[in-house]
Amino acid sequence: MIPIKVAGVSVGTRSPAAVGLQYLQPGALNLTALPPLSLYIHFPWCVRKCPYCDFNSHEARGAFPEKAYLDAVRLDLEQSLPLIWGRKIYTVFIGGGTPSLMSAAGLDRLMSDVRTLLPLDGNAEITMEANPGTFEAEKFRSYRASGINRLSIGIQSFNADHLKALGRIHDDREAMRSVEIAHANFDNFNLDLMYALPGQTLDQARHDLATALAYKPPHLSLYHLTMEPNTVFAKYPPQLPDDDASADMQDMIADVTAVAGFDHYEVSAYAQAGKRARHNLNYWEFGDYLGVGAGAHSKISFPHRVLRQARYKQPQSFIEAANQGNAIQEEHEIPRADMGFEFMLNTLRLTGGFAPNLFGERTGVPINAIDKACAEAEAKGLLYRDHQIIRPTELGQRFLNDLQQMFLA
Structure with a gap:
């Protein structure tokens, strides 16, 4: 086990100046203020692993141990509290995997644990990832009632052939139905789309984007499909559009989203006014985040050092480690x-x-x-x-x- 190290200076009780620079170790940092803090919770199961996906996700062959996992996440949170005493959480992101596989009762229990253990900002953005094929209207109404106020929906495409090529479990009709359910229950949601897909033409990419825009989403994430190491696509690469065709798609996206009133504020992110993804912005502005759950990563600042952590990736290993008192597999300070x-x-x-x-x-x-x-x-x-x-x-x-x-x- 790797012990959790707590900074020598209690966060929130003494200023960096009060410590005295003469006591700093060589190479120590000097942060005059701590950055905003976010919470990331990882849910590691999917119905099926997509061939392009390199995230920490595992196929749920039948039932998965929801209660045991949520118990371990709570333990992970409790064990992490000494690192963040006195700090408020401004955003929460529940990612995966496919968190929308979670039962309504399980999500409600998770959010209750978060509110019990952590000081959430009254205006906290609380996002959950969801995939078409797991959408049930009643369950998503329950998610909203439990405190989720933003959805991020993994559409990827509205084209049935492209969805099949990507190994997605949903078809074009389920994709559209999922957006309709989200629209009915959430006033803030993101649609994930991919482009430069196997066999995709410029007109097909344009149609995907037009279909998404017809639902008036507050936020869009538009990703170029890439061949990530250790994926099925890396081993058996499909035929993708060439660089010129991909560049044409990228130019088309820039033009169409601008006309539709979207601000292209990050490489892959486009938002209507006031709808930027606050959680992701905190990452991009080098803010802090506590990551709990299987394979989750943390970045936590102290007055004179910045700590990175990674949890055990395999769900069962994570559950066992949390039950033994420390779910952290790797830990180091950023030099x-x-x-x-x-x-x-x-x-x-x-x-x-x-x-x-x-x-x-x-x-x-x-x-x-x-x-x-x-x-x-x-x-x-x-x-x-x-x-x-x-x-x-x-x-x-x-x-x-x-x-x-x-x-x-």
């Missing part, structure tokens, strides 16, 4: 030399960039630590910066991986 890259890896996804003072606030490192890389990126036309903003250029957005890699220590 000072890596802070610039870690920060820029996230914030460069934001099309509008970030204010320069955010760098020091979230990393505890002066911004001159990335000055050389910024200058090189600026010289290549990948980055724009002035005293108010640092952001990727349009070229930098197109070659984001190359831009991010320039900040590796």
